[in-house]
Amino acid sequence: MRHVYSHGETGSIRRIDARNVQLLPRKDAFWIAQLLRRAGFGASPAELDRYQKLGYKATLDELLHPERIDNSALESLLAREKFDFGNPYAIKKWWMYRMLHTANPLEEKMTLFWHGHFATSLQKVGDPKVMLEQNKLLRRLALGNFETLLLGVSKDPAMIIYLDNQENQKGRPNENYAREVMELFSIGIGHYTEVDIKEAARAFTGWHTNQKRSAFVFDDKQHDDGEKKVLGQRGNLNGDDVVHILARSPDTGRYLAKKLIRYFAYDDPDGDFIERVATQYQVNGYQIRPMLHAIFSDPSFFTNRAYHAKIKSPPELVIGAIKTLGIRNADIDLPGVIASMGQNIFEPPSVKGWDGGKAWISTESMIERFNFATKISSQKFEELKPFMSPTQLASRQGLKTSHDAVNYFLDILVDGDVPDYTRARLVKYMETDLDGKATRGVKNEQVLDAKLRGLVHLIMSLPTYQLA
Amino acid sequence: MKISRRKLLIKGAQAGTFCLSAGELLKLAACAAEPQATAPRALVVIWLNGGNDGLNMVVPYADSAYYTARPGIAIKPGEVLKLNDKVGLNPAMSGLARVYADGHLAVCQAVGYPRANRSHFHSRDIWETGSPDGFVASGWLGRALDHLESEARARQIVSILPAVNLDPVLPKSLVSHHIAVPTVNNLADFDFRTDPKFAGDRKTQLAALNDIYQNFALGRPHVELLRDAGLAANKASDKLTKIVQGYKAGANYPGGGLGDALRFISQMVCGGVNARIYNVSLGGFDTHINQRAGQGNQLRQLSDAVAAFHQDLAAHHLDRSVITLIYSEFGRRVGENGSQGTDHGAAAPVLLVGKAVSGGVYGDHASLTSLDEGDLKYAIDYRQIYASILDKWFGLDPHEVLGKNFEEINLLEKHRT
Numbered sequence: 076m077r078h079v080y081s082h083g084e085t086g087s088i089r090r091i092d093a094r095n096v097q098l099l100p101r102k103d104a105f106w107i108a109q110l111l112r113r114a115g116f117g118a119s120p121a122e123l124d125r126y127q128k129l130g131y132k133a134t135l136d137e138l139l140h141p142e143r144i145d146n147s148a149l150e151s152l153l154a155r156e157k158f159d160f161g162n163p164y165a166i167k168k169w170w171m172y173r174m175l176h177t178a179n180p181l182e183e184k185m186t187l188f189w190h191g192h193f194a195t196s197l198q199k200v201g202d203p204k205v206m207l208e209q210n211k212l213l214r215r216l217a218l219g220n221f222e223t224l225l226l227g228v229s230k231d232p233a234m235i236i237y238l239d240n241q242e243n244q245k246g247r248p249n250e251n252y253a254r255e256v257m258e259l260f261s262i263g264i265g266h267y268t269e270v271d272i273k274e275a276a277r278a279f280t281g282w283h284t285n286q287k288r289s290a291f292v293f294d295d296k297q298h299d300d301g302e303k304k305v306l307g308q309r310g311n312l313n314g315d316d317v318v319h320i321l322a323r324s325p326d327t328g329r330y331l332a333k334k335l336i337r338y339f340a341y342d343d344p345d346g347d348f349i350e351r352v353a354t355q356y357q358v359n360g361y362q363i364r365p366m367l368h369a370i371f372s373d374p375s376f377f378t379n380r381a382y383h384a385k386i387k388s389p390p391e392l393v394i395g396a397i398k399t400l401g402i403r404n405a406d407i408d409l410p411g412v413i414a415s416m417g418q419n420i421f422e423p424p425s426v427k428g429w430d431g432g433k434a435w436i437s438t439e440s441m442i443e444r445f446n447f448a449t450k451i452s453s454q455k456f457e458e459l460k461p462f463m464s465p466t467q468l469a470s471r472q473g474l475k476t477s478h479d480a481v482n483y484f485l486d487i488l489v490d491g492d493v494p495d496y497t498r499a500r501l502v503k504y505m506e507t508d509l510d511g512k513a514t515r516g517v518k519n520e521q522v523l524d525a526k527l528r529g530l531v532h533l534i535m536s537l538p539t540y541q542l543a
Numbered sequence: 544m545k546i547s548r549r550k551l552l553i554k555g556a557q558a559g560t561f562c563l564s565a566g567e568l569l570k571l572a573a574c575a576a577e578p579q580a581t582a583p584r585a586l587v588v589i590w591l592n593g594g595n596d597g598l599n600m601v602v603p604y605a606d607s608a609y610y611t612a613r614p615g616i617a618i619k620p621g622e623v624l625k626l627n628d629k630v631g632l633n634p635a636m637s638g639l640a641r642v643y644a645d646g647h648l649a650v651c652q653a654v655g656y657p658r659a660n661r662s663h664f665h666s667r668d669i670w671e672t673g674s675p676d677g678f679v680a681s682g683w684l685g686r687a688l689d690h691l692e693s694e695a696r697a698r699q700i701v702s703i704l705p706a707v708n709l710d711p712v713l714p715k716s717l718v719s720h721h722i723a724v725p726t727v728n729n730l731a732d733f734d735f736r737t738d739p740k741f742a743g744d745r746k747t748q749l750a751a752l753n754d755i756y757q758n759f760a761l762g763r764p765h766v767e768l769l770r771d772a773g774l775a776a777n778k779a780s781d782k783l784t785k786i787v788q789g790y791k792a793g794a795n796y797p798g799g800g801l802g803d804a805l806r807f808i809s810q811m812v813c814g815g816v817n818a819r820i821y822n823v824s825l826g827g828f829d830t831h832i833n834q835r836a837g838q839g840n841q842l843r844q845l846s847d848a849v850a851a852f853h854q855d856l857a858a859h860h861l862d863r864s865v866i867t868l869i870y871s872e873f874g875r876r877v878g879e880n881g882s883q884g885t886d887h888g889a890a891a892p893v894l895l896v897g898k899a900v901s902g903g904v905y906g907d908h909a910s911l912t913s914l915d916e917g918d919l920k921y922a923i924d925y926r927q928i929y930a931s932i933l934d935k936w937f938g939l940d941p942h943e944v945l946g947k948n949f950e951e952i953n954l955l956e957k958h959r960t
Contacts, residue, residue, distance in 0.1 A: 238831075239832050239882060242831070242882030243881070247881015248880065248881060249831055249880050249882050249886065250886040254887065258662055258664075264662055269916060342764065379762075384763060385765075386765050415729075424711065424712070425592075425663065425664075433765065433768055436765070436769060436772050437708070437711075437772060438723075438727065439726040439727055439733065439776070440726070441772045441773050441776040442732065442733055442734070443732070445735060445736075445776070449736045449738065453740065454741070492763075493759075494758065494759060494760055496759075497755050500751055500755050501755070503751070504748070509741055509747075511743075511746060511747045511750075528738055529737070529738070529744050529747070532737065532738070533751055533755070536773070537755065537759075538761070538766050538769035539761065541769050542763060542765065542766075
C-alpha cells in the first residue's frame with residue numbers, strides 16, 4: 076500500500092470518525108495540500124506541483140529532514156537584505172522572510188511552535204540580538220532531542236533574563252523559572268507541588284548570564300549545593316539534573332504530544348491519539364521528529380475531523396495568501412500585519428505564548444483579516460502598485476464565465492469547501508455592475524478587473540479561508 | 544416582584560417566544576415605563592495581569608510583621624497614603640486616594656478563594672469563570688450577559704453592543720452561551736474596507752458578504768464561531784464608528800494603553816453604545832524583580848487613568864451609571880525574594896470605584912503571620928464581590944450566575960427597581 080492513509084478501505088475511515096461519516100477524497104494531492112497548510116505555511120502552485128510529483132510519503136520525509144535540503148537560496152536572499160539586527164523590526168522581518176522563502180517549511184513552523192512554547196519577549200529582554208540567538212537555537216534543535224532543547228533554553232540568555240533567573244541566587248531563590256519550566260515547558264500543571272517548585276528554584280541558582288548578557292555563565296558562588304528533592308528524586312541537584320528529570324518524565328511526552336497535535340492536526344485530540352504520539356517520544360529517546368511523523372501519518376489526520384478543522388494562525392493566513400496568489404512585489408509590512416491579527420512575533424503576550432485556535436478569532440481580528448484581504452486584492456489601496464493581477468490569472472487559466480472564475484478562485488483559495496449558497500451568491504456578485512445592477516453581458520476590462528478583485532476579497536473573507 | 548419578573552423573562556427568552564397573560568403584560572409595561580437613566584448601568588472590569596502584589600498596593604503600615612518580611616521593598620509609614628489607622632495606598636496612587644477621600648472607592652481586603660492556585664493561567668481561569676472547583680466553559684460575566692440581554696430584549700432596550708472587550712484576546716470571563724462579545728481596541732482600523740479605486744462596489748460586496756455569512760453552514764468545527772465573529776464585526780464597525788464621533792474628554796487621561804482604553808470606554812458610554820460590560824487589562828504586575836519601581840509605575844498608571852475616567856464620567860453626568868472593578872489573578876508571597884521582588888502568592892485586595900459605590904475599607908488586612916503555605920489567607924471569597932455586583936448593580940439573581948449563594952457585601956447603593 077502506497078499511501079499512508081490507505082491502510083484500510085473507506086470503512087476504516089468511517090470507524091475512526093464515527094461521528095461524521097462524510098468521506099473525503101482519497102487523493103494524494105488533496106492531503107499534500109493539507110500537509111503543507113499544517114506542516115508549512117501553505118504552498119505556491121509551483122511548490123504544490125513539485126510536492127505532488129513526490130507523493131505524500133516522500134513529501135513528509137523531505138519536510139522531516141531539513142538537514143538534507145539545500146536552503147542556500149534563502150540564505151543568500153537574507154544576506155542581500157543586510158539586516159541590522161540591533162533593530163527589533165529587523166529580526167521580525169528576517170523571520171517572516173524565512174517563513175516565506177524557506178525550502179524547509181516544517182523547520183520554520185516548528186521554530187514558531189517553540190517560540191510559543193518557550194515564550195520569551197523582546198519587551199523585557201530588550202536586546203534583539205539576544206532574541207535572535209534564541210530563535211536560532213530553537214531552529215537548530217527544532218526537530219531534535221527535547222532534553223537537549225530544554226537544557227539549551229534553560230541556559231539561553233534571553234530566557235534567563237525573561238524569567239529572572241539572573242536573580243536566582245543561593246539563599247535568595249527566585250521561583251519564576253522553576254515554576255514555568257514545570258507548568259508550561261515540560262510536565263504541565265497538576266504534576267508537581269509547590270515544594271517541587273521551591274526546590275527546583277534552588278537547583279537553578281547561579282544559572283546566570285555574563286555581564287554583557289550575551290552568554291550563559293554558571294556562577295558557582297551563587298549556586299546552592301545543598302540537598303534538594305524534586306519530583307521524588309533527592310540529592311545535590313543542579314539545573315541539569317532538573318532538566319533531565321523533567322525531560323524524561325512521561326508527563327512531558329504526553330504534554331508535548333497533546334500540544335503538537337493541537338498545533339498541527341486538530342484542537343481536541345482524544346486520549347488514544349495523544350498516547351500514540353507520546354509513545355514515540357518515550358521509545359525514541361525523547362526525539363521530536365518521530366512525534367511529528369506520527370501525527371502527519373496518523374489515520375485521523377486524513378479524516379473529516381482534521382480537514383479544515385484548524386483556524387489559521389496569522390502567519391499561516393498571510394504567507395499562505397502570498398504563496399497561493401503568486402504575489403511577487405511583497406513589500407508588505409509582514410510583521411505589522413500579523414501583529415494586528417494578534418501574533419506579534421518576538422513579543423508573545425505572556426510566558427504561555429499564544430493560545431491559538433479559537434483565540435485567534437475576535438471581531439477585531441476578523442476585521443484585520445478582512446482588511447488584509449482588501450489590501451492584497453485591491454487595485455490601489457495604500458500602495459502605488461497593486462499586489463496581484465486577478466485578470467492575468469484568469470486569462471492564463473482561460474476562465475470564460477463568472478462560474479469559471481468563482482470555481483477557480485474557490486478552488487485555489489479554499490479547496491472549494493463552501494456551501495452551495497456561497498457559490499451561487501458569488502456568481503450573483505460577479506454578475507453585477509459597479510453600481511450593483513445585474514448584468515449578464517460582456518464587461519469592459521476595468522469592470523471585470525474590479526469584480527475579480529472583489530471576488531478574491533470576498534473569498535478571502537469567507538469563514539473557510541480562515542481554516543487550515 | 545423583581546425576581547419573579549426576571550425569571551419570567553428568562554423563561555420566555557429560552558422558549559424563544561413570549562406567551563404572557565394579560566396581567567403579566569401589564570406588569571411588564573409598568574416596569575418598562577419606569578424612568579430610564581441616561582445610560583444603562585455598566586461595569587468596567589480591569590484585570591491587573593501578572594499577579595499584583597496586594598501588600599504593596601494596600602500597605603498594612605501599622606503591622607511590624609510587614610516590615611520584618613520585606614526589609615528591602617516595604618513602603619515606609621511616612622510614604623503611605625493613609626486610608627485608616629491600619630492601611631494606606633501605595634504612594635504612586637494619589638489619583639485613587641482622592642477618589643477614596645470623595646467616598647467613591649471601596650477597598651475589599653484579603654480576597655481570594657479556597658486552595659489558592661499560584662499558576663497565572665489557572666488562577667486567572669478561576670477568577671474569570673467564577674468557578675474554583677472545576678472546569679466551566681463560560682465566564683461569570685458571559686453568564687450575567689445572557690441574563691441581562693434576555694431581559695433587555697424583553698423590555699425592548701436597544702444596545703448596540705451588549706459588551707465590549709478591549710483586550711487583544713477575549714477573556715474567558717466574557718464567554719457567554721448566547722452572545723458573541725466584540726473585541727475592539729483600535730477604532731481607527733475598525734472599518735470594513737474595500738478597494739478605494741472602485742468605491743461604488745463597496746455596498747455590493749458588503750451585501751454579498753452579509754448574505755453569505757448569514758447562510759454559511761458547513762460541517763466544520765469552527766465555522767459557527769467564525770460566522771458569528773464576522774457578522775458581529777460588520778455590525779459593530781458600521782455602528783461604532785458613527786456613534787463615538789462628537790465626544791470630548793472631560794479629564795486629562797495619562798499616556799499609555801490603559802488611559803487610552805478608558806478614554807475609549809468613556810467615548811462609548813457617552814456615545815450611547817449602552818454596553819453593560821467593558822473589559823480591559825493592564826500588564827506588568829509579575830514583579831519577580833525590582834518591584835518597587837516596576838509596580839509603582841503600573842499602579843501610577845492605573846490610579847491616574849481610573850481617576851481621570853471617574854472625573855470624565857462626572858463631567859458628562861454619567862458617573863452614577865458606571866462602576867469599575869479592579870482585581871488581579873493572585874497576590875504575592877509575604878516575604879520578598881532575593882531579587883527585590885516577590886513570587887506568586889494568594890489573597891489580595893480588590894478595588895471597586897464609582898459614584899454609586901459606598902466608599903471605605905471592607906474587612907481587615909490578612910494576617911502576615913498566620914499563613915496558608917506561606918501565603919496570606921483569604922477572608923472574603925471573590926464571589927461575594929461578584930454576587931454583590933450581580934445583585935445590587937445589575938439586579939440579577941447571583942445564584943443563577945454563580946451556581947451558589949454567597950453572602951453579599953454592601954458595596955453599592957441598593958438597586959432601584
